[in-house]
Amino acid sequence: MRRFPDQRVEKAGKTSILLVRPSPLDPRQGLLQMGPLRLRCALGKGGVSTRKREGDGATPLASMRLLSAYRRPGGRGGPRFALPTRLTRASDGWCDEARHGRYNCPVRLPFPKSAERMMRGDRLYDGVVVLDWNVTHRARGLGSAIFLHVARPGYAPTEGCVALSRGDLDRLAPHLHRGMRLVVRR
Template sequence: MRSWCVKQVKTDTYQLDAGALQFDCIIGKAGVIDASAKREGDMATPRCEMPIRAVYYRADRVQIPALPFPTFPITASCGWCDAPEHPAYNRHVDLALHAPFDASHEVMWRDDTAYDIVVELGFNDAPVIAGRGSAIFIHCIAPGKTHTAGCVALVHDDLLALLALASPDQHVIVT
């Protein structure tokens, strides 16, 4: 198993260490929290080890190289359920298939560039526990952003370079 490590390098400054390469990144506004204390909407990034599950991408904006895990184009109907009481909590949802999707959710087709590339991390998904946190991703840093809602974010080109290093058993450790 190969691991990339997200670590604090200075006050409010984080870096993703991928061995030979290091990338500046941003994390949740509330900082890092122990995974057992993670809760939906707390704006914290969980301290734990998470496998890469899949990559979603905006095919109209970016070309993704062949990767060792599933890849899916993001469409206007892609969403991610963040409603703890819903059966699809912490899962990708097809908003058109379930229209209207009345439960709380993120729309993955965004006007900004944050979700041009989205790496789904395996957090609170085996099994899903209601309210323990959802949609922990590695994604692009949107212009002007200095933190995320709990994800890890990198500059677009850095995220592409990182994915080029990925192995089928790739994990991300947040320390």
């Protein structure tokens, strides 16, 4: 991936699309594009899929609205988003139990069924953008907790999310606003 010195987020202005395409060399990695800016990203360990299912590790091939954000509190907490943002608490979780009524919704921990912890020790969720995959119109088993978040070292594959380096997410965060979409294509 190549970045040009004059390539800045500010040039993207009020771009309403974040376009994600998998790499032809490794479908578990890709490029996220916002206007002229191109950033390396990690994708799901199952690549990109039109038939997303809970636990398949795939990133959905879809156009998803950016709904809201979570950020870790503190000095070197999470990125400063332009989206509606909640400071993450130790009790914040996200239900991933397909048979539960709170499936693919935020929950308070401890939770009686399976739920992701939003305040993670590995800091991958220091900054999280909630994407509208199976959120506003939920269907059980079609995948949960599809986020834009911080990537693991080396851009290791995710469980289905799109992940950027911490620096790239920090840089992009102030330009992510309501009305934007993250579009995953082949």
